Amino acid sequence: MENEVRTTRVCDLFGIQYPILQGGMLWLATAELAVAVSNAGGLGIISPMAGMARRGDSVKNLQEQIRKARGLTSKLFGVNIPLDLQPGGLLIDLVLKEKVEIVVTAAGNPGLYTELLHREGIKVIHVVSSVRQAQLAESCAVDAIIAAGWEAAGHIGFNEVPLFSLIPQVVDAVSKPVIAAGGIVDARGVAAAFSLGAEGVQMGTRFIAVEESVAHPNYIRAILEAKDTDTVITSRKLLPTRSLRTEFSRRLLELEEAGASAEEIREFLGYSRARTGQLEGDLANGEAYCGSSAGLIKEVLPAALIIRRMVEEYPKIVKKIESAMG
Numbered sequence: 491m492e493n494e495v496r497t498t499r500v501c502d503l504f505g506i507q508y509p510i511l512q513g514g515m516l517w518l519a520t521a522e523l524a525v526a527v528s529n530a531g532g533l534g535i536i537s538p539m540a541g542m543a544r545r546g547d548s549v550k551n552l553q554e555q556i557r558k559a560r561g562l563t564s565k566l567f568g569v570n571i572p573l574d575l576q577p578g579g580l581l582i583d584l585v586l587k588e589k590v591e592i593v594v595t596a597a598g599n600p601g602l603y604t605e606l607l608h609r610e611g612i613k614v615i616h617v618v619s620s621v622r623q624a625q626l627a628e629s630c631a632v633d634a635i636i637a638a639g640w641e642a643a644g645h646i647g648f649n650e651v652p653l654f655s656l657i658p659q660v661v662d663a664v665s666k667p668v669i670a671a672g673g674i675v676d677a678r679g680v681a682a683a684f685s686l687g688a689e690g691v692q693m694g695t696r697f698i699a700v701e702e703s704v705a706h707p708n709y710i711r712a713i714l715e716a717k718d719t720d721t722v723i724t725s726r727k728l729l730p731t732r733s734l735r736t737e738f739s740r741r742l743l744e745l746e747e748a749g750a751s752a753e754e755i756r757e758f759l760g761y762s763r764a765r766t767g768q769l770e771g772d773l774a775n776g777e778a779y780c781g782s783s784a785g786l787i788k789e790v791l792p793a794a795l796i797i798r799r800m801v802e803e804y805p806k807i808v809k810k811i812e813s814a815m816g
Contacts, residue, residue, distance in 0.1 A: 499667040500690035503613065503633055504592060505566055507531030510680075510797055511636075511669060513694025514570025514594050515644070515779070517542070517765050518705055521559035523793065526702040528565035530794035531801075535568045535594055538581055541704050541769070544762055549580045556588050566591050568615070573598025586610050594636070597645065601630040617671070619647035619656070621663045628664045635666050636692055641673030643695050643721075644764075644779040645729050654686065661687030673783040677803035681811065695781035700793045706771030709778055712736070716784035725759070727752040734778040738767065 500509040510532035512524060520541050524534025536559060538552040552569065559567055569590050571581050574597040582603050585593055593607055596617035604614045608631065616627040617636040624635050637660045639653025640646060651659075653672040661668050670683035671692035680691050698705050699713050712734050724742045725731045727750075733739050745758055767776025 498689040500634060500669060503667060504533055504568075506533050508797060508801060509669070509690030510800065511535065511568075511690060511692040512697050512793075513643075513671065513692050514568075514596075515694050515698070516540070516570075516572070517762075517768050518698060518703060519570060520702075520704050521555045521562065523697060523700070523702045523704075524567045525559050525562045525565070526700070526793035527697065527797070528567045529563055530797040532797055533566065533568060533592070534559075535570050537570045538575065538577075539765075542765075544765060548575065549577055549584055552581060553584055553588065556584075556590060568592035568594055570594045570596070571603075572596050573602055582606070585612065595632075596636075599630075600627040600632050604630050604632055615669070618660070620649040620651060621659050623649075624660045624664050624668075628666050632666065634669060634690075635660065635664060636669045636671050637688070638692075639670075639672030641732075641782040642671055643732050643781040645731050646672075646723075648730060650730075654682070657683060657686040657688050673781050675781075675783045675786045677800045677807050679783070680800060680804055681807045685811070695779075695784055696787060696796060697793060698780075699787050699790045700796065701790060702793050703790075705768055708771030708773055709768050710790060712773060712778055713780055713784050713787055714789070716780065716787075718782075718785040721780050721782050721784060725755060727755055728759075731777065732780065732782065733767075734773070734780045734784070736767070736778055737774040738763070738776060738778070 498509045508531040512527040512534050514535040514537050516537050516539050519537035524536045527534035536555045538548040542551040592613045594615045600616040613633040615634045616632045618624045627635050637656050639656050640650050657670050667689045669690040670688035674691050675696040683691050699710050720735045722735050722739050763777045766772050767778040
């Protein structure tokens with residue numbers, strides 16, 4: 491993997507050794523996790539609400555996380571800014587003040603802040619789930635595009651396009667480097683993504699079951715015990731979300747199947763259900779975001795070991811592919 495992947499545009503663009511990005515998981519992407527990934531040669535990402543108290547200040551929390559990461563590593567890391575977060579403008583102001591080098595944006599118009607960030611020398615990656623969104627992101631001059639397939643955890647948009655269909659279509663439609671996300675947990679997923687034209691991968695769920703994770707043990711255990719059919723899509727009337735099959739998701743699905751309105755579903759969800767499940771471990775009352783490949787995750791490992799195994803196994807998989815093709 492080292493010789494074949496290191497030279498991708500994703501590596502050159504972000505100054506990283508391996509084109510492996512950690513997902514910007516809203517409540518879980520802490521400084522410690524980002525540093526572990528960046529120190530191992532990938533690109534760690536920090537989230538504004540990572541580890542935050544239930545009614546905390548996301549701007550203050552992000553500042554603390556950024557400064558903590560800078561105290562732990564000299565490597566580059568990024569910050570995840572969902573554009574639909576209420577204090578989005580204040581978070582962008584903080585990113586500018588703290589001189590963060592890389593920002594991942596999602597859930598909104600990529601043209602909103604990209605020019606402003608570029609003026610300050612900040613590189614921008616935008617998350618998309620369709621060709622049209624990818625073309626819009628490129629027209630807004632983002633530096634790279636994350637193509638997130640239907641297999642991904644958490645909020646996955648309304649475009650039900652699986653990753654294997656999405657990657658080649660996005661790659662054909664844009665000239666910017668494409669990073670694949672959704673259901674990738676090991677070197678096999680990396681090889682598959684690269685064969686379809688991606689130049690990097692982003693992993694979220696795999697970096698939940700790591701030693702550096704702040705996720706609650708109940709949540710991690712549920713991921714480790716998950717089978718191939720143990721994730722489900724909910725909240726289709728609001729924003730489709732992939733989570734583990736739990737008591738909470740069962741109740742939510744029953745509500746939806748009974749014909750509940752979007753407002754009734756919103757009322758049921760309330761505030762920070764994801765925090766309840768992921769940080770507090772209450773899977774009966776909280777959401778447990780999880781990608782569709784959770785059945786491949788069987789143990790908690792250091793983040794660095796996950797990356798090292800991918801690096802070591804990738805050439806073997808490529809060799810098998812070449813052998814199969816004669």
